[in-house]
Amino acid sequence: ISRDLLRRILEPEPDCTLAFAEDGEKAWALLSDPIHRFDIGIFDLMMPRLNGLGLVERIRATPALKAMPIILCTAVKDRATV
Numbered sequence: 001i002s003r004d005l006l007r008r009i010l011e012p013e014p015d016c017t018l019a020f021a022e023d024g025e026k027a028w029a030l031l032s033d034p035i036h037r038f039d040i041g042i043f044d045l046m047m048p049r050l051n052g053l054g055l056v057e058r059i060r061a062t063p064a065l066k067a068m069p070i071i072l073c074t075a076v077k078d079r080a081t082v
Contacts, residue, residue, distance in 0.1 A: 002044060002073060024050025028058055031065060038068060045074035 003020055010016055019036065021027035024047040030036055041059065045052040052072050059065045 002075065006042060023048040024052065024055045027055055031055075031059065032062065034064075040069045040071065042071045042073060045072050046076060 003022075007018065007020065010018055019030055019038070021030055024043070026049075027041075027043065027047070028050060031038065031041070043052040043055055047055070050058075052074075056070055056072070059068060059070065
């Protein structure tokens with residue numbers, strides 16, 4: 001639902017090309033492919049296979065990606081998790 005909402009908000013923006021992945025491992029595959037270049041990453045904290053924090057750790061450990069701005073989103077309401 002969150003992914004579809006973001007798509008509807010961002011798709012109409014001019015000069016905005018979007019890429020979506022249904023889990024953290026697929027997001028990592030897109031990010032680590034040198035063919036792709038991303039200006040910002042918006043990730044869910046609770047993605048399957050590789051969660052948002054794990055993905056951020058990989059991004060920050062990769063020289064070509066470590067400066068990329070990241071937004072983490074979550075629907076989790078648990079204060080300790082947030």
